[in-house]
Amino acid sequence: MMTNTQKHKTVTIVGTGVIGVGWITRFLANGFDVIATDMAEGAEERMRAGVEQAWPYMKERGLADEASTNRLSFENNMQKAVKHASLIQENVPEREDIKREVLAEIDRHAPEDAIIASSTSGIMPSTLQQDCNNPERVIVAHPFHPVYLLPLVEIVGGEETTQSTIDKAKTVYKQIDMKPLVIEKEIEGHVADRLMEALWREALHIVNDGIATTEEVDAAIIYGAGLRWAQMGPFMTFHLAGGEQGMRHMLKQFGPALELPWTKLKAPELTDELKEKVIEGSEIGAGDLSVAELDKQRNEFLVRLLDLVEEYWPKPQTIMKDE
Amino acid sequence: MMTNTQKHKTVTIVGTGVIGVGWITRFLANGFDVIATDMAEGAEERMRAGVEQAWPYMKERGLADEASTNRLSFENNMQKAVKHASLIQENVPEREDIKREVLAEIDRHAPEDAIIASSTSGIMPSTLQQDCNNPERVIVAHPFHPVYLLPLVEIVGGEETTQSTIDKAKTVYKQIDMKPLVIEKEIEGHVADRLMEALWREALHIVNDGIATTEEVDAAIIYGAGLRWAQMGPFMTFHLAGGEQGMRHMLKQFGPALELPWTKLKAPELTDELKEKVIEGSEIGAGDLSVAELDKQRNEFLVRLLDLVEEYWPKPQTIMKDE
Structure with missing residues (x-):
């Protein structure tokens, strides 16, 4: 884990469900000041309990020098909550009308140079920024x-988003x-969820x-x-399966299978x-390695x-019952 | 890794490409006697080199008591090679006509109580056993x-296959x-490859x-x-994402997304x-665990x-170039 050098930048997390709590925990563990906001009754208690539950894993991963759950505060009023943030992360329910309204309100009250980011899994940024x-x-x-814990974050700009953002x-x-x-090109579901959704x-x-x-x-x-x-x-998996010729061989061999049902x-x-x-992409992905x-x-x-995961696989009474 | 108790059972591996060599290595590491057969020129040398390359990983995983690469022999003549095997594993090219012909010949020469297994990734057993x-x-x-190294093996019977087999x-x-x-019901591609193929x-x-x-x-x-x-x-992933109510909640929440493109x-x-x-399946999968x-x-x-995989992820010059 990185040691942060940005000295207590403040971020605001709007919406403190499972995803919001995840962001709060990650920002705190990396030494940020975090302001959380959510209008739901009992939101602060649930949020604090969620952070407490996740904190031991962050300790195990390694906390940034000045990381502390004391850097977390809760603010009922969203307008106030976003006022001094350098980044606002929105995690309200996955409905276009709600997200657009909340983002517009954040935009009216956040500092002009703040980044406003939506955690949406499906909606395109051009729609959200309107x-x-x-x-x-x-x-x-x-x-x-x-x-x-999971490091992936897909960043997608809309038609109006600048490169510097x-x-x-x-x-x-x-x-x-x-x-x-x-992700260079907006589509519903971005990239990772489209892959998962197909599966x-x-x-x-x-x-x-x-x-x-x-x-x-x-x-x-x-x-x-x-x-x-x-x-x-x-792609890299198929590149390896192709032997010395990599993906080039693989497409020759298994390309026809794409026609099969x-x-x-x-x-x-x-x-x-x-x-x-x-083929080119797979070769770039392979870097210098044969x-x-x-x-x-x-x-x-x-x-x-294998040594690690065997401890965590389902117990025999569930999958593969008769082992 | 298991210690074998079956005292030098003999298996025959027909076709010694990448998959064949994989089977040979796994059987040897678990203490079996293995006879390999392949008509291609230079097959034995390539096969032995492949086993040698894989062997250190098997040592690291842990070899069975009497495991040895000395239990491997090569036999040019397939009819002789299958004669005393308790299981014959076929790994010839993925073409129905070739596989059917080879399996029929194995069947004519193998002991009557031997199991004949095809490594086919796509073809249905009812077709192959005809x-x-x-x-x-x-x-x-x-x-x-x-x-x-990968432990999964999909077993599929055809119309004629008995339960005891x-x-x-x-x-x-x-x-x-x-x-x-x-897998209870035959389909082309069985189950795992259908999932991978969709992705x-x-x-x-x-x-x-x-x-x-x-x-x-x-x-x-x-x-x-x-x-x-x-x-x-x-399924288990979505079960967890659903909170205390598990998959039941998840389907309510994200079911409608199935309509989205x-x-x-x-x-x-x-x-x-x-x-x-x-819902039921996910609850069974969860076993006794909340x-x-x-x-x-x-x-x-x-x-x-995360600690483990970070060592093995692609180097920055490949993916995420500017890190």
Whole structure:
């Protein structure tokens, strides 16, 4: 974990459900001052309990020098809460009308140079920034549950967002030990949730068609591909599976399988242009490492991961009942 | 890793490409005698080199008492190679005509009580067993690369396969430290590859539509959901995201999102029957653990996983170039 150098910058977290509490915990653990705001009855108590529960994990990960839960305050009034923040992170319910209204109000009361970020998992930033007077500083910054542990944050700018806002936002999220992934083109669901949603929908089809139970679907992930996905995405995985020639060989070998009805999802046509994108991208992703070196690295990782994960896999009475 | 008690049972591996070598290594490491057969020129040398390369990882995982690469022999003649095997694992190229022919020949020469298993990733066992005289002992046993490290094996019986064959096969794969997952209903691609294929097709659409590069797609997996998937499948993940009410709450909250165009894959209709299947299944999957307890377990795992995986993530010059 990074030691912060930004000396008590203040961020405001609007909406203190599970995602809001995740952000609060992560910012606190990295030495920030945090103001939380939420209109719901009992919100402060629930929020503080949530932070307390997550705090031991942050300690284990390593706290920033001046990190403290004493840097957390709660403010009922949202207008006041956002007044001195350098970044405001919005986490209200996932409804366009509510989010647009809240973001417009934040925009009216936040300092002019503050970044306003929405945690929305699905709505596009161009939609969300429409009612703001200073839409150029409004972005989507979509985190993953549990926010205090998972490092991914998708940053998406809308039509009105400036590049300097995106650059500043990246810097802040790096300061809280995250991996900011800037998505160039807005789409509903951004990128990560589209991938997960494809898998999720296929899983529902499999259960619906009586092919496997939910426990079996889960087992089909965690004992196989899931072990690889902690370290390697689908493209790099196929790059390795292609042997010395990597993705180039793989597309020749398994390209035709894209025509097979192996999922309910129709694949795009494998044009020369798409092939080149995929091959080049995989080679860039591999960096200086040959497939053999990547293979070795993955194996070392898997051996250590297996030792770790075996302690945490489901007990035999659940999946694989008769073991 | 298990200590084997079966005293030098002999298995035969037909086809010694990457998957074949994976099987050979796993069986050897668990104390089996292995006969390998492959007609390709130079197959034995490549195969032995592959086993040597994988062996250090098996040592690190822990070898069975009498495990040794000296228990490996190579036999050019397939008919001889299968003659005394208790299980024959077929790994020839993924083409129906080739596999059917090879399996029929194995069937003619193997002992009558031997199990004949195909590693096919896509073809259904009812199709593969058609030309065999004793189709009742023919199954699909689909492993995942690298076979010597990933424990998942999907076992699928065809129309002619007997339950006792499936039971015997499960026992053997458990003896080599695998997690056999019996799939009740045959479909092309079985279960795990259908899930992966849905994600893979969506990833190709994302790259094809210029939303993100291949490196960014990979990053969107490994820094987020990928970290969870090593320990928890999609259903259990949503069960936890639903708070105390688990999946029941989750389907109420995010069911409507299935209508959104968040992927190119159309979701099944969320009927009452499907809802009940998914809710009940998630509750069975949770076993005796409450959502709060599962949450705690996942967090402990993630903290330890993060420490481990950070060493193995791509170097900054590849993904997230400017770090």
